[in-house]
Amino acid sequence: MREAWRWHALPMVALLAGLALVVACGSGATDGSGSTAAVDASDGSTGNDAGNDVAMLDAGDEDADASAADDTGAHTGTGDDTAEDTTAADSAVTDTAAADSTDDDTAATDTTVADAAADADDDATASDASAEDVEDAAVSDTAVSDTAEDAAVSDTATGDIAEDSAVTDTAGSDTAGDTAATDTTSDTDAKPACTKPAPLCPGAPWPQWKLEQKNSAAAGAGTSFGLDAYKGKPVLVVFLAGW
């Protein structure tokens, strides 16, 4: 009878031991999983705060720095509350975005200033170009001067010719030759350019035409002739319409 109880009690002990083992293993897994989640949450919030603070410090904006201090204080004061940490991190992100925007704006402004500086450089380059133009103009002036010098050379040549003429004048009838040369020069310089039609310019010869003279009270009535018939006296020609 005692051995029979032994054979029945042994499986019960083994079953109890197995239950105890199962219970012991189940409580250990639950503890590990909970602590890991807490560490992860803590690491996440700390990492975000650290990143945001650096970003805001890099921004160099005074408002962004104050927000960073607030974020740090909130994070420190709140302690281990993951939700608040996350909110602080979100705010920090927002602040960072604002700071970044400001920074971008500043950068853009700087770029504009840089562009302005570049424009100034361009202007300077333009000024250089103008300077080159001036130099070119100077070169042109030099060319003109050269031309003037050439003209001077021509004048010298003319002077030489005049001297030659003087030599010729000494040998022959000098006065008539000198006077003729002087008159030709002065006449050419004195005549202004005529802008009127050629027949109306001073000195223009009258046109050659032949028309019938209709007035029986004057010479040549009924015949055709032109103005050449009136040479020897000044002629006043009047253009009328007898209607």
Next chain:
Amino acid sequence: MKAEVLKAGKDVHIVVVNAISAATNVTNLTDVTKVPVFQDVKEVDAWTLHAVGKDDFLIYDKEGKLIAYMPISGEIDTVLQSDKGFQNVLAALLKATK
């Protein structure tokens, strides 16, 4: 005009060239003057050869060179009906005789 020039001891020729468009009315001129009146025709077109318009005056020297152009629309009054215009043309004509 001719009489005034002769009165000044000078002599000139005065001739008239009637417009082509007024050919049929040339007697309106010949009836009132003793100076030669030439009738312009399309084949010659003397007005265009002279480059002038109606009532313009041209004064040539004794060699046939132009010495004065007096357009009716010019700065100098050449309207013979007015005393000033008459005197202006007369003065230019006398100057041409010098």
